[in-house]
Amino acid sequence: MTIENISENKVFGGWHKQYNHQSETLNCQMRFAIYLPPQVASGQKVPALYWLSGLTCTDENFMQKAAAHRIAAELGVALVVPDTSPRGEDVADDDAYDLGQGAGFYVNATQAPWDRHYHMYDYIVSELPELIEANFPVSDKRAISGHSMGGLGALNIAIRNPDRYTSVSAFSPISNPMNCPWGQKAFTAYLGENQKEWANYDASELMRQATEFVPALVDQGEADDFLKEQLKPEVLEAAAKASGYPLELNRHPGYDHSYYFISSFIEQHVRFHAKYLG
């Protein structure tokens, strides 16, 4: 598990660093970014908040625009930000922004041509944490968060792996992908027509059937252009009610789908996770 450092910037007393590595799970070279807070300088292991980004993003959108470093530095939490799909010239792709590279949906694809590389679920749940915990002063205390497609990924991964994450949060998640255009298009391509497969990656379906819980926080802007057609937080809310899932869902008038919204509330999310990360 060799990793290659390709950039570093000091920020709020800690270090933002980007790395390349050859992913076994994804069968291609991947880039990720990590923020190591100042506390690691004293030899301390810190817990990690994983962030899954939305459609078209890389590790850079969150690291440059979310304004999370200040709080992570204060609370002594590492931030780990992977890419949103496998990448490369020999990786299957599509001209649309919402399928293929930049749009991995954090699933394990079963359909050709996607099944050769698109195993983002396994990459996020297993390979990446193993890599991080082997190479950095980062403990196995993990929380997970994300935005839009990445909010969906974070919810799915935490609900399905309550033993591996202390807490989960999301901004503007695609809450019920089985019933929205983004999800139906991606799931048909990656998973085929069998909707039983889709339910493994539908946060509302998973939350409705959950019997083990992790604390969950979701924030949603009410001026989000994708709210009604793609995001459907009301379905997630109903699912949580049905199973008793500990979900706090907040709606914010005037806020849209952008990082301006995320940066306005990221402090609450990092503090929420830090409470459970200990």
Add this chain to the structure above:
Amino acid sequence: MTIENISENKVFGGWHKQYNHQSETLNCQMRFAIYLPPQVASGQKVPALYWLSGLTCTDENFMQKAAAHRIAAELGVALVVPDTSPRGEDVADDDAYDLGQGAGFYVNATQAPWDRHYHMYDYIVSELPELIEANFPVSDKRAISGHSMGGLGALNIAIRNPDRYTSVSAFSPISNPMNCPWGQKAFTAYLGENQKEWANYDASELMRQATEFVPALVDQGEADDFLKEQLKPEVLEAAAKASGYPLELNRHPGYDHSYYFISSFIEQHVRFHAKYLG
């Protein structure tokens, strides 16, 4: 003075907005961004901090990456961010990143072909504040800051107009452009060979000769790749000492030239200005 709103995002309870307008000074269409903090909702006029960006930037770099909105919202300060040069197909340009569009250096060009549009000094000092104060709930209390080429612009403009600005600050400014490659190249093109003209836009020359002062704060990363060849803060420091200019210059080990550095210290800059803006 018509302005056209082209985008808006709620952030930290206030509004980030982008506008287009036809600039008389620059003889072309220009875009700027403004952040109006929540305090304006109560009908209150707020003071403004102008931000001048560095080479290759537009209004978006600062607004997306500097993490300034939180503090501006807390303190009730508007942020005004212009572009870094005139723009457009009929505006003179150069293939290099450090001359022409994106590299106006905040001077009034006197040499062809630049003199037709490149009057960024007058645009920032006069036209833009007039436009802002006529169209927004923003008072005539102004502070000015910037980064690199924009740090130079901010220092020049505040030192030459102590009646128009309460305070000035800069991150990693080009402190002595007459004696660095970026400055010599741009000043030769925009101002010609006469170095007496250059001195009007050299922050160290201006500071050395100043007799009226505004409080000045400069932050500089010690791991900045441009430090020795292009930025030369020691020349500015010596100039301030010679004239008794109230300059606080802080050096920060490990920090580079990027917005990761700016975001780490922007809070101190906005608080510094808010103290004088009242």
